[in-house]
Amino acid sequence: MNEETETKEEKPVAVWPPIESSASSSPQPHVNMPVPTTPQGAPVNQSFEYELPFELQQQGWKKFWSKRENRPYFWNKLTGESLWEMPVIKPQFDPITDPLGICAPPLPQPTPIPLPHMPPNTAVPIVKRRASEEIGPQAKKFILAGPWDLDVPTNVIILERAPCSYMHSHPEVEAYRCSLLSKLRQSYQEVCHSRESIDAPKDSFNRWLMERKVIDTGYDPLFPSNCYPEISLAMYKEIMNDIPIKLVRPKFTGDARKQLSRYAEAAKKIMESRNAEAESRKVVKWNVDETFQWLRKTVGATYDDFQDRLAHLKQQCQPHLTETVKTSVEGICLKMYNLSLEYAKKIREKSNSILKEHGMELPPNMNMHTTRKVWCYPVQFAIGCPRLPVVDYLPDRDQALLRYQGDTLAINSSHLQKLEHLYRHSCFDDRKFELFIPRVWVMLKRYATFLGVNPSPNTASSDVQDMQQSVPVTVFECLNRAFGVTFECFASPLNCYFKQYCSAFADCDSYFGSRGSFLKLKAVSGSFEANPPYCEELMEASVDHMERLLNDSPEPLSFIVLMPDYREPTPIALTRLETSQFKRRQVTIPAYEHEFRHGFQHVLSKSELNIRSVHATVIVWLQNPAGHQRWEPTEDRVQAVLEAFRPGRERERDRQELLSPTRQGSTSDTKDVLVH
Template identity: 80%
Template sequence: MNEEVELKVQEDRQMWPPMDNVPISNIVPTHTNIAISPAPQGAPINPNNFVEYELPFEYVQQGWKKFWSKRENRPYFWNKLTGESLWEMPPLNKPQFDPITDPLGICPPVGAHPVAMQSPIPVAKRRPSEELVGPQAKKFVLAGPWDLDVQTNVVIIERPPCNYMHSHPEVEAYRCSLLSKLRQCYQELCHSRQSIDAPKESFNRWLMERKVLDTGCDPLLPSNCYPEISMSMYKEIMNDIPIKLVRPKFTGDARKQLSRYAEAAKSIMESRNAEAESRKVVKWNVDETFQWLRRTVGATYDDFQDRLAHLKQQCQPHLTETVKVSVEGICLKIYNLSAEYARKVREKSNIILKEHGLELPPVLPNNSTRKVWCYPIQFQIGCTRLPVIEYLPDRDQAMLRFQGDTLVINATHLQKMEHLYRHSCFDDRKFELFIPRVWVVLKRYATFLGVNPSSAVASNDVHDTQASLPVTVFECLHRMFAVSFECFASPLNCYFKQYCSAFADCDSYFGSRGLFLHLKAVSGSFEAHPPYCEELLEATIDHMERLLSESHEPLSFVIILPDYREPTPTGLQRAEESQFKRKQVTIPAYEHEFRHGLQHVLNRSELNIRSTHGTVIIWLQNQAGFSRWGPTEDRVEALLEAFRPGRERERDRQELLSPTRQGSTSDNKDVLVH
């Protein structure tokens, strides 16, 4: 045997290039008595071929073969019987192997018979996040206004999987066409029945208000709400009757608006079935207004505004009573159409599911009391086969096209979506369904906003429902208050990888934890910047107070709201009067910025929008949350400084000048308590 070993060593030394000053300990491994050739530092002879080198007979009997790795520039050992591959010389009679040491990722399925593995299985290339684990793992750096590596400190009550159908481009295209049709119907009803345009953003607020009440089967179209008539939509239509009033810029505009209001009020009372007394009162006030306009010369801006306020006070109650039935009819028809459209979408979904042998499951009750780390929404059923989405990459943007409908997304945001998908999606490790699911998200939010993103860019219209906080504010919230979760966000505008969104069915693949009103949080630090909808805001404050009263663990909410105050109680006032309020500060208008709601299609120079209204920040915390993340004076001052206009641009310049500096999340680690 010693002669054979000696002969083998001589053959190996002829095979590899000569190596000087190699110690004997590198040639003879400590775990075996068989000498093998050392790992060479240079390339082997004939490196262009995938050469198989000989091993001692005992190793060959167990299925081992030796090959050369071009990537690592050293040999490796592969077992044709088990699929195992190692960098080091394997010990004889090895009982099992650890997949972590497997350099090629060739591992047999669990339960598979090892003899059946006659050849290596081709597998997908590993992603950077899967190649290394532990303290030596390289951090995957993703450029952009977000930090997706922040770990959550949120604990929730375990919830059952949702009963939605997986995202499907055909179903989504059909659903969005029906919603666009419903939006157009709303505009036509307002114009034909009340001679006004549909109030701006009224339809979007109706969708959000209905979502608070809806228990139907469709994630977008309201279908099971009580009451059926939305008071939000009703009030917004009434506010624009007989005409929409705006604050005029000049005295001439104020005079024209007063005249238009009087004409419209008179027309409504004459064309509707109004009561005689109401018709008489309105007619008398309108005639008096026209007489005042004819005989008054040189009236000031304030004179016209005061006269309009007096006319509205006298006429509006009679106008409201006259058109009440008609406006309620508009609200009821829109809701009934929405329910009918939701039924049609469900029928189409069932047809596709039946083709794949699936069906929509019933809703599972949530009886669990188990506390778990917060995790993305899961599905009860499997995913069907999805159609192909045409992917057209460009230099700075990518276009996704399906059935002639082309949607655009910035390249950086597409990379962000890919990173979120890698973190949260567990049924598509090869990314075969990634592009179709991104298309569904883009289609859903474009339809929800009611705009074509390309036209929105041209008009530079800011959509408050999707506006987000500056990056510097998110960094400060995480650094000072350990915030790691957004209560109202989307895959397109989120900063953290943990967030709640309006559409759990299509957002869950990208990290959504579902609707915030359904999240049973036990502990954690949250940021809430809800879209402007009074009903949604009131339900949000009620939900937060319920969570804070039920939990004795640290729980904190930093709420950021527009400073809108009305004569009637608002969600802002509800937050101000909460028993859990620890502090409140107000940032004046034009002294802070927000990020545009369509940041996923805009250029960087168009992202920051100066706020035209004041912003209120309120801290709601239980006692444990206040002890850990209380709004001290230093922390509040740092947050106000982060809101200062231009801070985000200063941050970007500093990163360009010092790209290797440590991220802000590593600062003030003594404040971060997870």
Template identity: 50%
Template sequence: MANENHGSSREDAALMSHSPGTSHQNQPSSPKPVRVVQDLPDELVQAGWEKCWSKRESRPYYFNRFTNQSLWEMPLLGQHDVISDPLGLNAAPGPAETAVGDAASAEGKLRKRRLSEEVQPSGNSVKKPKVDIPPAQPTPNSSSTPGTPLLKLLGVSPEDKQQAALLRPTEVYWDLDIQTNAVIKQHPPSKVLPPHPDVELLRSQLMLKLRQHYRELCQQREGIDPPRESFNRWMLERKVVDKGTDPLLPSDCDPVVSPSMFREIMNDIPIRLSRIKFREEAKKLLFKYAEAAKRLIESRSASPESRKVVKWNVEDTFSWLRRDHLASKEDYMDRLEHLRKQCGPHVSAAAKDSVEGICSKIYHISLEYAKRIGEKHLALLKEHGISTEVEAPPEVEDRLVYCFPARLAIPSPPLPNVEMHVENNVVCVRYKGEMVKVSRNYFSKLWLLYRYSCIDDPGFERFLLRVWCLLRRYQMMFGVGLYEGTGLQGALPVHVFEALHRLFGVSFECFASPLNCYFKQYCSAFLDTDGYFGSRGPCLDFSPISGSFEANPPFCEELMDAMVTHFEKLLESSSEPLCFIVFLPEWRDPPTPALTRIEQSKFKRHQLILPAFDHEYRSGSQHVCKKEEMYYKAVHNTAVIFLQNDAGFAKWEPTAERLQDLVTAYKHTGRALAASSSSSSSSTSAADNDRETVREQSTSRESTPN
């Protein structure tokens, strides 16, 4: 079908053209088309339809100014409602659309069919209407030049084709053209409060204070620095049980004392243990542990028996150190293990109340901060006359739809302006002096995700503010250190995602973010900021009926355990094809509850072990790091477990051939990583930091609690 361009300039037309019979969802509004006398029913006019004239084809067509959809034939009322049916999944394809599709095929335009066309939900558990699929429509290509509004934001004229070409992603680590095969029950909009930069600014300031409180408590009460990443994993663990309303700060948790924070602090008492390479380091570590254990037991309220046992073992260790000058590294480490075994229970008992006090104090400060943030947020909405009282949606018959991004029921208040500039290849967005950064590549990705997913901002006036809120939220969640938290955000390599999609129909990520997602359909930590960019919300709140999913959770024991429980419940309750391909660290000493349970699950169809240092992850700082820092080697084995119900196993069986292709995809990534590493000589790269992050996690796993 020939394109019908609207606009005065040829360059604008090339960027903003649309064709009758195609649908460009969430694009900026096109220049006003040539109009003809309206002869449409009032209902269609109110729905955004108008009749236009095609000079090229010399005949009229119909254009929707709300959705940028255009058709040759008069549309049917209710054919596409972007609010109640944002993906057009329940629109019955009419003859006109079929004719358009045939014409487009005749012209040789290659269009990807939706994987979801294969899914035809059926069963007796609930009444399930047929999920109708409209004809395949061309979607904005992730490698194409961004639209005119984005060019203007970056200070580039649409007429300057050379500059516009520079905004194309140079290294694409995603495929946003893949449609979802995840089927869910239709959800009403969420009642969470819409993000606002003033609220996000206050939240970030209080989060920094909370981190500082945690550091000071560890230093003052226990004489140690906070275990690395322990605060980040505390937030992940708290959100598993948190029933509070703040999206980031825990505010309604039971129990108050976090098992994750308690465990990690206790692992570093009386001192933090680290990996040892040389004999002298082992000798020094043994001496420091003995000295710290003696000092702690003398300064705390401990029983006479505990004081006696610790004092005797410490004195025996000092005597051995003075006596044996020819001991090897292994001798020192064996002696350290013996000392920890003898003194550990007594040291832990003496420190227990103090460590619980740290955990309780941090939680109650977080609760107070969340209350302050909530009060400010509500006051801001009230100032703009926005009520948080949302009428409950009328009860409707259960309806199945293909998964769409989360929507908010409470409207967003007017948003202030932000400053933006570009430094080399980095886009900098500033609000009230606080700046966040993202590479041009990933800025273009956020733009594409926003075009696909956001329906309340057709003019893109709120795009920059929402990008600032999004980046600030993740910056605060994982810390403001250069590469802090990036190990918790690591993603699978691109070649592996391609293989998962090709071999097992995977089209959805259960743990991702707008920054590191490969598909445009995913779950993420924050529904309020991420929903505008395609997120369905937290994975533990996501209940698909069918589909194939990839799950690579942050390595937090409580979160991984809750994930296994959630997946087994979903597999038990659905008779439709359902598949979860889960990636977990193979921690065996001691084994994590999640790994033990998932290996014993009745839904486990196959398990694949990827050896340490023989596979990679994509850096959690990929949106700001250099190309040579994009991948890092895994320092532990990774277990890949296929959880499938009977229908899922029949459809996506992990056969030997498919598994071999998946392993080959990892090897392909390894060759690319080796080529990239050979061209880089930096010893302080993000990859090194990420390796160290995961190594610290492995160390804490291998160290049994005192």
């Protein structure tokens, strides 16, 4: 480091983001920390006077002596600029009559100053002073320790794609979008209750959003706005399955008897209140009357007797009930789509109004047909970002609270620092992090609204968190080590392990490394992990997409796919996976013998993160010939993956990391580890 001959006392300057330096610890994010405002080093001679013109001193310039280079340099305390040669005095001009200074006389060119160790007639051209003049020690690299490894480089090559036509994330637009989505979710509940006297099927709305987005070609990242067919078959089936009542597995014999009676009464009520065919009304009425007679006469019936009787009644009545309410249920599905289309138009109008204020407009959809191969990169935008409103940052112990117009969202400090790292890796239009906090708020708001609950310890038991579950850290480490996996096909900025991944929302996730929708990723080579959320249409489309990519590419390509082992009936996606021509290996991990990470990991404590899987999990290796040759699922590699899934393995890893926090393969002289 240089040593200066003059010291300066300056007020601390608040900077964002925290600057990565050679210090062994990193300041907390979003906190105003005092940082040195001068080049580091002690003065070598306090009595030595350096003369500078008064005009330069007014402009913030000071002169110092570089002990390493044995020559003076000049540093501006206002701009941070550093020069080897004396800076040029800015011209004096009248700001009223000559605001640009174009009438001022030309300035004389400064004379280069010869260096002490060079011949007198040799001068050095004026250059900016560079840190260490390219000869200093290599800057240390920080590793943010946590349930991720953001330093794994990608091995994924894709075909170049066109920039997306979405508007940049904007808190005002997102707040409006999320209010409309909550309104649409409430409308779904109300229309199901008013038309069919049932509650909206659990998680049906979220699955409808995912199913629609598989075929949607509209202009909104969240609302379906251009789908064919307009009536969702998934929503239709889920509503129809709960008519006349939602059936559950009763705990006790008395509950089984009540459920049978309620089903018979509800079926009879539907046939009497609807315009049903005479034959259908007759069949249902006869079966319902027979059931009530059996209930009155039978004494001491067992649990299985009631369940068998219910199955028989449903088999006899359900076809007639379905035909009777078909038009009504289709009307519910169509109404939901039309409302979604209407809301998408409103959001687009609001986006356009904000862009017009900044002299911009939404671009048309761009299609790029190219065969150029590139390393995978985050989604890029076709237009610039408008000015964003202020989002408040409120530190709260181990969490950070982000508030916009009274809407407060929480995130663990460690995950916020993870987002900082992802942002630094992937966002190229905001190097000063001026837009970081608003973009984090938008992303948190999007996922909270999509899930239908605000993620918190109080809502951790909600089943919707299953959509955001991820495999344990030990499994990712094993997949990377044994199979070269560097990419997640289904993740989010909050639960991703690698810095390269695909996610549901390209517009608000791209700042944090998202490559967009997996169904639009044209991968040529690489090793992938795929753990799709449970939506049958999305799972089927994903398997089809993988097979197309494997069939089209001669380069090494591998997908390690995880799916729940649901049977009776077996999902179509799982059947296609098991019968795929590219399947190289298949294993099944029994229920309760492996764990997943909680979907709300960004707001929970460490002790609440790992949860036992209540269902078995199927792991299938899909590989083309080149991929199989490179990443063959040998017995040792597969056993290593199964061992990594063993419950408790992640806690063992965490204990070892506390004892030796440096990641494997890193050296203490080149990297510093930040442990949380």
